[in-house]
Amino acid sequence: MTAHKSRVCHFVIDCDDLDGAVQFWSAALDATEEPVADQSRHIYRRLRLPDSEIRVLLQHTADAKLSKERMHLDLEVEDVEAEVQRLETLGARRYDHQQARGFDFWVMRDPWGNEICVLEPVFPELLDRRQER
Template identity: 65%
Template sequence: MTGHRSRLCHFVIDCADLDEGVTFWCHALGAVDELIGEPSRQVYRQLRLPDSDVRLLLQKTDDRKTSKERMHLDIETDDVEAEVERLEALGATRWDHQTERGFDFWVMRDPWENEFCVLQTTFPDLLARRTPWPT
């Protein structure tokens, strides 16, 4: 018997409007909407990130958010305030400014109130591979 393989393939984010979700997360992360078959496209949209083999999977739901997420995305940046302002222009909101244990970061919410964090550079070599956002 041969061994099997497994890997993380998706990080799933709930949203009420798939088209708005695609627009927000594609602009926020530089992602590309990948074509998936019908009828799945009515419930899901799959986004390919520019520098990862993990995909974001947007899942349509009308369920209201009721508590803090148990999982979330962290976005690293070399300019926290500039990134927060860019994401606000896309529809995100500031939720909680954290300054603890030598870190200074923002907990943000996407337009559907899903939390994600914007923090200072954690992996400088990987961040250096990204093309800067236009100013």
């Protein structure tokens, strides 16, 4: 087998309103928008996270959401309820409060129906590195 390099470069989130998605996800993740090629801007927007080399790529689609995603973002936070309320003010909504798996967390939906989980710290040492917003 030939040696090769690979890495995760994007986590892609589908939406039908790119400007709204940039606004929501930039605020939700404390991310900043990076430029994309002009000919791609009507389909894609890219966000840089403050503490990761993986980018969030927002992708315009008119396809309807039909079922549960097989991938989603987990956000670890110091105060789950405060973060859930903050995301609600940005346009997310509570979907399912989970307490049966040994964790107490909220499954939420962004304004386009994509799932986001808000949970207590899993990697507290990494969360401690994060600057307050």
